[in-house]
Each structure stands twice: as structure tokens, then as C-alpha cells.
Amino acid sequence: MVKETKTIQELQQRIALYEDMEAYHALYNAFFNNLRYFCYSFVKSNEVAEEIVSDVFIKLWQIRNRLMEVDNLRVYIYSIAKNFSLNYITRNFKHPVTSLDELDIEPVVRIGNPEELCISSDLVSKIRQTIRQLPPQCRLIFQMVKEDGMRYKEVAEVLNISVLTVRNQLAIATKKIADTLPAYLAEAIRSRV
Amino acid sequence: MNEERLWLLVSLQLSGEATPEELEELNSLLQQHPEKHLQVEIVRNMWKKEATAHEMVRDNSYDRHLQRLSNHLSEPVLQFEPAAAGEETIVSRPRRIMRRLLIGGSIAASLLIAFLLYKGDNQWERPVTEQAAGNTVSTTPGSKSHITLPDGTHVWINADSRITYDQHFTGKYREVHLTGEAYFDVAHDSARPFIIHTRSVDVRVLGTAFNVRSYPDEKTTETALIRGSVEVTLHNNPDKKIILKPNEKLVVNNSMLDDSVQQVSNGWDNEPMLTLSKVRYARADSSTSVEVMWVKNKLAFENETFERMVHELERWYNVRFQINNEKVKWLRFYGVFENKSLDEVLQALSFSGEFQYAINGREVTVW
Numbered sequence: 223m224v225k226e227t228k229t230i231q232e233l234q235q236r237i238a239l240y241e242d243m244e245a246y247h248a249l250y251n252a253f254f255n256n257l258r259y260f261c262y263s264f265v266k267s268n269e270v271a272e273e274i275v276s277d278v279f280i281k282l283w284q285i286r287n288r289l290m291e292v293d294n295l296r297v298y299i300y301s302i303a304k305n306f307s308l309n310y311i312t313r314n315f316k317h318p319v320t321s322l323d324e325l326d327i328e329p330v331v332r333i334g335n336p337e338e339l340c341i342s343s344d345l346v347s348k349i350r351q352t353i354r355q356l357p358p359q360c361r362l363i364f365q366m367v368k369e370d371g372m373r374y375k376e377v378a379e380v381l382n383i384s385v386l387t388v389r390n391q392l393a394i395a396t397k398k399i400a401d402t403l404p405a406y407l408a409e410a411i412r413s414r415v
Numbered sequence: 416m417n418e419e420r421l422w423l424l425v426s427l428q429l430s431g432e433a434t435p436e437e438l439e440e441l442n443s444l445l446q447q448h449p450e451k452h453l454q455v456e457i458v459r460n461m462w463k464k465e466a467t468a469h470e471m472v473r474d475n476s477y478d479r480h481l482q483r484l485s486n487h488l489s490e491p492v493l494q495f496e497p498a499a500a501g502e503e504t505i506v507s508r509p510r511r512i513m514r515r516l517l518i519g520g521s522i523a524a525s526l527l528i529a530f531l532l533y534k535g536d537n538q539w540e541r542p543v544t545e546q547a548a549g550n551t552v553s554t555t556p557g558s559k560s561h562i563t564l565p566d567g568t569h570v571w572i573n574a575d576s577r578i579t580y581d582q583h584f585t586g587k588y589r590e591v592h593l594t595g596e597a598y599f600d601v602a603h604d605s606a607r608p609f610i611i612h613t614r615s616v617d618v619r620v621l622g623t624a625f626n627v628r629s630y631p632d633e634k635t636t637e638t639a640l641i642r643g644s645v646e647v648t649l650h651n652n653p654d655k656k657i658i659l660k661p662n663e664k665l666v667v668n669n670s671m672l673d674d675s676v677q678q679v680s681n682g683w684d685n686e687p688m689l690t691l692s693k694v695r696y697a698r699a700d701s702s703t704s705v706e707v708m709w710v711k712n713k714l715a716f717e718n719e720t721f722e723r724m725v726h727e728l729e730r731w732y733n734v735r736f737q738i739n740n741e742k743v744k745w746l747r748f749y750g751v752f753e754n755k756s757l758d759e760v761l762q763a764l765s766f767s768g769e770f771q772y773a774i775n776g777r778e779v780t781v782w
Contacts, residue, residue, distance in 0.1 A: 239603065240623070241644040243660040247477060254473045276480040280487050287605040349461070367430045368462060374432050389423075392430060396458065397422035403454045 226252075226371070230295055237282075238289035246286075250279055256370045257303055263362060264307035274306045296372065300380040345403070352402045356395055363388055364395040420444070425455055429462045485658065549582035554595075557733030559709070564589070567602035568609065571710045574730035575630070596628040598710045601643075615667050619646040625659075626706045632726060639664040639706035664706065714752040714760065721746045721768070732757040734774075739782040743770045 230252065236245035254275060261271035278299060282289070292298045353361060359381070366377045367388070374388040381388075424441040427433035433441070445451060552572060554560045560572045565584040572578055576595020589609040601609045601620045609620040613629035615636045623643020629636040638647055640659040647657045647665055659665055708715035714731055716724055722744040725736045734757065738744055746768045752760050761772050761779070772781045 243644050243658070250477055250480065251473060254476060258476075272476055272479070273483075275476075276483050279480060280484050283484060374430065389427070389432070392426045393419065393423035396426035396429075397419065399461075400422055400425075400454045400458055403457050 227296075234289055234292070234295045237286050241286055246279075246283065249282075253299060257299065259369065260300065260366070261303055261307050263365060264304070265310055270310060274303060274310065277306055278302045294376065294379070297376050297379045300366075300370075300372075300376075304380060348402050349399055352398055353395070356398065359383075360391045360395055363391045367392055421448075421451065425458060429459065485656070549580055549584075551577060551579045553577035555733065556730045559712070564591075564602075566604060566607075566609075569600040571598040573597060573628075573709050574733075593627055593629060595630055596626070596709070598624070598626045598707050600624045615650055616665075617648045617650070619648065626710075628706075630726070630730075634668060636667045637664060637706070638667075641707060708751065712753065714755070716748045716750050718747050718749060720744065721748065721764075724748065728757070728760070728779075734777050734779050737778065737780045739780065740770060743768065743781055746770070 230249070233245040233249045233252070236242040237249065257275050257278070258268075258271045261274045262268065265271055265274065281302060282299070289295075353364065356364065362381070363377055366372045366380070367374070372380075374385050374392075377383075377388045378385045421441075421444055424433065424437055424444065427437055428441060445455065552560060552562050552570075554572050554574055554576050556575045559574055562570050562572065562578075564570060564580060566589055568589070570578060570591075573596035576593070576597060578591055578593055578597060580589075580591040587607060589604070589607050590612065591610075592612045594614070599609075599611070599620070601623055611618040611620070611627055613627060613636055614631070615629070616638065618625075618627060618638055620643075623640065623645055625638060625640040625643070625645055627636075627638050638645065638659065640661055640663055643661070645659050647659065647667075649655050649657075649667065657665055705715045705717045714727070716727075721738075725738070728734070729736060748764060748768065750763065752763075755763075757779070758774060761774070764770075765772050770781055772779060
């Protein structure tokens, strides 16, 4: 994670100082998958999500000369992506979004397959369902921390909420998922059969 | 046991936010409550799932992104007036997104950005400036030169070439006019773009090293980028901007300049109007690309026809060629010559190409 942050800073510098297209490409690759899922959570369309990622990177290229003024590029990229996504929703569904909890956030969370987790596939779908039933903001926080590997502070900045909220929401999500799980191995084995 | 506390500690551990004290607390909690091990284990395993990389999807998407980026750069970047009714095309979308962003003011930085973009726009619409009345540095056939411009930019000027720049070089733009071939290592100054005007293209530089070749007696204008990035604008199609990546070369057919639209679309001499290719590396010396070999005083040919080499040899040695055998024109050669006399070069070429030559003062005859 620390290493990754360092890499991003290095790419940021190469783009800002040398307009290095290779660095730009590497930055795109570093963010593409997760950022697309992040946007997908809002807009629920793969095509639109990809286009928003593209818009975010068009913007980055346009401001490349001032990129060094950006403190935390990850936060900056996610903030723009969030705003572009909300704008898309506002424009297409004709009502302004005032709170994340009004949105039906579709979480994109990778859980892994039952064999790897030593649990039944029934249980995996139960976990998925639990995640889907979390409050929208809670789902999004869970996704950003787990899938995008973001620090609490970064999530808080992107979503304009307090670090304490992030911390609490993530604890709630973790507990709710754990509650779905069997307490004993015997139970786990039984549910596999 | 406080369940909330346990799962708070687990979530802190998994997201890497736990303090050493909290980790210790978690460990002792788990020791006291072995019945929680399985759940914690499953949650941990679930958490570890690595992102699956869809490289194909990603690469294709990057290509699509580049296409959108170049579409975007060739149109006005930001418009403050509302988009026309019914304008729902994909192309216009980013603009409107940005306008909303401005109105919403959701990111403080956007205002600065908008200002920057707006300014950037004007730069491009500005007509090409008059020939600067200032310094001219020119080289004669057979000679090369290296100069340092007032801003620290290094320019290597190849034979039979001319560079003109404003005496003080203090304007909003650093502009030079080039006839012939030069290699630029541009000093970085993002506040003052560096622009090279040639007869068919303008090259806008963004702090970088590259070679521009625009000889009046050649059919094409070449821009080869070694590092950094440059933006090339075609004189006859100023809306079209081409961004080069390192080790790419753009060749523009000079006939685009004067020909009518129809002729352009028909092609000229059956050669493409615009070619984007990789810079070439010589087999003998892979550290430097063929395009900038001359900067190191090496005469390099990589699968070059003799006809094209003749121009280079004439400039390099300040001689004139007379070719009396059509077949020789189409011979192709590879090779790098360093500090060799014309006679030595021709000896080597004639040996492998099986032709005859005679040097008579400034006249060279080949048959």
C-alpha cells in the first residue's frame, strides 16, 4: 500500500513535469479496474462507468501542468469520479442527489469462491446478500476500504464525512457479515452438505 | 464479550488502521474466545481477495480513452454557455459535466483549472505569428551547429538548415522557425510553451527532446519524439492535433500544404498524407535512434533507399550527386558511419551495392 502510494506519486510527478504519456498510461492502468467498479456502484452501467473513468482521465490530462498541486491524487481522482457519477445520475434521472443514502448503491465486492473460503456456495450468496442490504453509504465505504485499499482518511475526504463515521460504518459492515457466518466448523460442514 | 468491539478491532486490522494497542487487544480477545476463530478466519480470507486484472478489457478501454481524449483536445475544451437544446451526443457530455461541476463548485480546484483551460484554448486559436525579427542561426551544407537558446534549450542544427528566433526570447511563447533539420532538448517551462514553426506543421512542445526534419527539397516533414511529449498541429487542418508518445515519429506529406482538398484525399505519389510510426533503431548501434544519430555526428541509414540517402549525403558533405543508373536509386542500405570521409562511405556503399562512382571536386557521379 505504501509502495503503491509512492508509485502513484512518482507517476503524478512524471506527468506533471514531463507530460510523460507512459506514466499517464500506467496511472490509467493502476486505477482503471477499481475506479470503474466505483463508478459502476453509482451508475450501474458498465459503458457509462467506463466513460466516466475516461472523463476523469481527460480532466487529469487537461490539468497535467498543475498536477503537482494535488496533495493526494487518489483522493482527487475518486472525488472527481464521484462528482461525475452524481452529475450523470442528476442529469439522467432528473433529480439532484443530496445524500448518498438516497442512492441505490450497487456494491462491487469480491468475496472469492467457496472452495477458497472453505464455506458453502449458499453461504457466499448469503454474504453477498448481507452486503447488498447494508445502507448505501455503508456499502460504498466497505467497497472503498476493502476493494480500493483506501485509508479511512481518504474515504472520509472523498465522501465528505468524518473519519469516525468511516471507522464505525466499516465495523458495522464487518459485524453484519460475520453474523451471517456459522460460529462453529461443524455448522460450516453441515451447511456444505 | 463485547461483539461490537471485536468486529471493530477486526475491521481496523484488515483495513490497516489498527494501532499496536488495538492489535494486542484483538489478540487477547481471540484467545479468550476461540469460538470466534472460524468467523474471523473466513472474514480475513474474504478480505484478502486480490483484484482480478482484466488486462484485455483494460487495454481496449485505454485505446478507447485515447480516442476520446484526442477528440476532446481538438474541440474547445470548455464552454460556459449552456449546451444547445437537443445536443445529447457523447462528445458534448464531458463539457457539460464540467460546467455543472463549476456551477456546483464541488471541487475548489475546478475554478483554477477552468481558467487554465480557457487560456489554453486561446493559445491555439491565435494565428501563427509573423516571422520574428531576431537571431538567425544557419548552417551550410557540410556543417552542423549547436546553440543554446536564452531559455536554456539546446538545439543541434543539422547541415543546410536555418533557425530563427526572437532576439530576447521573452514573449509569452518561445517560438522558433525552422527550415531543415534540428534536434531540440527543450528546457522545461510550463508557463511559456515552446513552439516550432515549419512549413507544414507547428510543433508545440511540452518539455522534451525530439527531432524535427523539414527540408524544402524533401517530400515530407518528420517529427520524431525521443522523450516527453509534443503536440503537432497541421497548418492545413489546425483543428487536428496529434500527440506523440516517446519513440513515435510523425511524418507529414508536405504536398498537403498547397493541394486542394480533393487532391489530398486522392493522395500524392501514392504515399499517405500522415504516418505515425516508431522511431527506428539501427542494428549496429541500438542506443540511439536513427533519427538523431546525426546529433552524435554519425551518418546512419536504416533500410533507406539510395535516392533518399543522396539528399543526406549532399548536405553532409556539401556535394552534388549525378546518378546515371536508375537501378542504383532503389538500392536499400543499412549502416552507421562515424567520422568517415565521403570516399570511405561511397567505397563501402558501392561495394555492397555493386555500383561505380567517381568524385570530382564537389561533383559525384554514380553509375
